[in-house]
Structure formats: structure tokens, C-alpha cells
Amino acid sequence: MSQRELFPKAVSVMGDVERAALAAGYDLIIGVDEAGRGPLAGPVHVGAVIFEQGYFDTPDENSWWSKLNDSKKLTDKKRDVLYDQILEHALVSCVVVGTREDIDEINILNATKKAMVESVENLMEQLEEAQRASVAQVYIDGNQYIDTELPQTAVIKGDSRSYHIAAASILAKVSRDRYMIKMHETWPEYGFDRHKGYGTKAHREAIAKVGPCVVHRQSFAGVKEHLEKLRKDPA
Numbered sequence: 453m454s455q456r457e458l459f460p461k462a463v464s465v466m467g468d469v470e471r472a473a474l475a476a477g478y479d480l481i482i483g484v485d486e487a488g489r490g491p492l493a494g495p496v497h498v499g500a501v502i503f504e505q506g507y508f509d510t511p512d513e514n515s516w517w518s519k520l521n522d523s524k525k526l527t528d529k530k531r532d533v534l535y536d537q538i539l540e541h542a543l544v545s546c547v548v549v550g551t552r553e554d555i556d557e558i559n560i561l562n563a564t565k566k567a568m569v570e571s572v573e574n575l576m577e578q579l580e581e582a583q584r585a586s587v588a589q590v591y592i593d594g595n596q597y598i599d600t601e602l603p604q605t606a607v608i609k610g611d612s613r614s615y616h617i618a619a620a621s622i623l624a625k626v627s628r629d630r631y632m633i634k635m636h637e638t639w640p641e642y643g644f645d646r647h648k649g650y651g652t653k654a655h656r657e658a659i660a661k662v663g664p665c666v667v668h669r670q671s672f673a674g675v676k677e678h679l680e681k682l683r684k685d686p687a
Contacts, residue, residue, distance in 0.1 A: 455603040458595065459610070466521070469591055469607060469614035470508050478588035479505050480543070482575055482602070483616025485593040486550075486564050487523065487624035491649035492659070492675050493642070493668045494632050496550040496564050499623030500571035501616055502543045502579070502587070508615045516541070520618040522611040523625035535626040538619045544578040545619075546571055547627045556671045561596070568598045593617050638686050639665050662687075 459469060473481050480502050488496040512518060516537045523531055539545060550567035558566070576584055590602050593610035610617035629648055636645035642658045642665070649655075649667075651674050659674065663681025670676055 456597050457603075457605050459591070459605050459607040459613070461608050464609070464613060466613060466618070467508055467511075467615055469610065470616065473589060473591075474506070474509065476588075479586035480579075480583065481588060481616060482572060482590045483610075483614055483618075483620040484568050484571060484590060484598075485611055485617050485621040485624055486568070487621065487628045488649070489560050489564055490651075491647075491669075492651045492655065492672050493552075493644065493649035493664075494628065494635065495552055496555065496560065496567060497624040497628035497631070498548045498550065498564065498567040498571045499545070499620035499625075499627070500548070500568075500575050501538060501545040501619045501623065502575055503541070503616065503619075504543050505586070507541075517615055517619075520615050520622070522609075522618060523621040525612075526622070528629070531622055531626050531629075534619075534622050538623060542619065543583075544575050545623060546574040546578070547623050548574060549631075552667065552669055555669050559671070560669075565596065565598050568592065569600060572598070572600050572602065591617055593621065635667050639667060641687070
């Protein structure tokens with residue numbers, strides 16, 4: 453079992469997580485966050501990222517990373533720009549998908565944790581052997597822990613307190629939104645391009661009218677009541 457701790461709730465300034473890690477003598481750290489735990493449709497996406505040690509040490513309001521924030525607080529355009537910057541500047545990064553099937557089989561929390569574990573393993577595999585030995589801590593947005601041998605810290609509202617977690621949040625959010633827009637091309641009647649699978653009034657009404665499709669989470673309230681009309685092929 454890895455070392456577990458909860459990052460102090462009183463800290464709320466972007467970059468304080470990185471500064472605390474530096475003060476603790478940590479080298480490389482992993483930021484992890486998810487997008488899509490709440491929707492009625494689609495997978496959950498988990499982003500994970502590592503930047504070079506000290507990448508964020510010197511404050512610079514003109515830097516690309518000064519714009520990093522909780523992905524939900526950014527416009528689509530800003531997220532898209534930052535998404536490309538993260539991929540360009542991160543030491544390693546990845547997005548792992550927790551499938552709709554996983555969500556229905558083991559529930560959304562466990563599917564998310566499974567994808568988080570896979571994302572950490574993915575990053576470690578990408579690193580050189582010497583770099584792997586330098587990874588000191590995993591920082592996860594929220595208050596949940598995952599099954600990893602690496603030390604881990606849960607950070608409440610971590611996507612507004614850590615550059616690494618904010619970057620992971622953007623990777624997850626952008627990749628999931630793009631997936632749901634793609635699903636809209638196959639299933640336009642649900643409006644996935646607008647609500648990205650969340651349970652808006654229009655989305656719930658569409659499910660009730662035409663039935664859910666295979667993209668919908670069949671174990672979720674708002675969907676499971678209509679499974680007798682489940683659609684496996686587009687109209």
C-alpha cells in the first residue's frame with residue numbers, strides 16, 4: 453500500500469502544490485484528473501501528466517502555463533490552445549478512457565479509479581529508467597485514492613491549486629468533449645455536441661422519446677428506466 457495523504461484544504465493558490473512538492477524535496481510529480489463522472493452518456497476520461505522538475509518554479513504572467521486553471525473555468529477555445537501546449541511541453545502525458553461498459557459493470561467511481569491507475573502506469577512506462585526513480589508523488593484531484601505503489605496525495609479542488617492537475621484536467625476534458633462531438637455525428641438526436649452527455653432537460657427528454665443508445669450509461673438513473681427502447685444502431 454502506498455503512502456497516502458490529503459493536501460491541506462487551506463491552501464488555494466495555483467502552484468502551491470508544486471511549491472510544497474519542491475519544499476519537500478520531491479523531483480518529478482504526476483498530476484491526475486478526470487472528466488465525465490457525472491454524464492448520462494459516454495466514457496470517463498482521465499488525464500495524467502509530468503513536467504520537468506522545476507518547470508513552474510519561476511512565476512511568469514506571460515507564460516503559456518500562467519493560463520492553466522480548472523478546465524471547467526475555461527472556454528472551449530482556451531482549452532483547445534492549452535491542450536496543444538500541454539502536449540508540446542510536458543515531459544510525458546496521456547489520456548486513458550474508462551469505457552461505458554466499465555462504468556456499467558463496476559460503477560463510475562471504480563471505473564474512474566481503474567483508468568487513473570492505468571494512466572499512472574502509462575506515464576511510468578513512457579519514462580526512461582532513471583526518470584522513473586525520480587517520480588516522488590502522485591497528486592490526484594479530489595479526495596479519493598487509487599491502487600498504486602507510488603506515494604499519493606489527494607488534493608481538494610486540485611485543478612485550481614496545481615499546474616500538473618490543471619493540465620491533466622484539460623487533457624481529460626478536451627479529449628472527452630471531442631469524443632462526444634464525434635458521437636453526435638452518429639446519434640445527432642441527443643445533442644451530444646451541446647451537452648456532452650450531461651443530463652440536461654433536453655437530453656433527458658430525448659432519451660424518454662426515442663430511447664437510449666449504446667453510448668448511454670445503462671446503470672444510470674435517467675437511462676435505465678428506458679432500456680426497453682435501447683437502440684444499438686443509428687436510426
